[in-house]
Amino acid sequence: MRNASAEARVSLTIDGNRIDVAAGTTVAAALALAGVRGTRTSVTGQPRAALCGMGVCQEFRVTIDGRPHALACQTLCREGQIVLTRNAAGAR
Template identity: 70%
Template sequence: MNDADADADADTARIRLSIDGRRIDVEAGTTVAAALVIAGVKGARLSAGGERRSALCGMGVCQECRVTIDGRAHALACQTLCHAGQIIHTHDAALAR
């Protein structure tokens, strides 16, 4: 294996995390916001009016992507990288009921 092969393998490493109790695998380096899309989550949180909200700006300014990550509330999904064993909670699970 040469250095280019090793770099390609590192780029495609997969990690497992939990979103609203459902385990999913994503590539290392994926943001939590992207993982939410991959998992089919339709809304990260609820607005004051009860509407679903999710990542909009992708750079942390709008704060529409706030979720609970590893017990830390109001974490910005678009600014947080996924890590193995991460536990993410959104309001989407409650809305689906």
């Protein structure tokens, strides 16, 4: 008998591309699965991505459902969620 919770999936959109992930996946993990290597740039133009993976460094910020500066590593994916990285969202 299969575990129903292991099969639960959610669908979200990252920079206009749909991705399905397991329920309970963080947005940071979904970004990695989608091949996103950075979510914003530093003031000098260098790409920035997750550093600590738990929200302390504040580096993995994205726009989620219109809310800018959400921490991808502390946010769980939800059905229909729309995630934009700096590259897709433009200057914030």
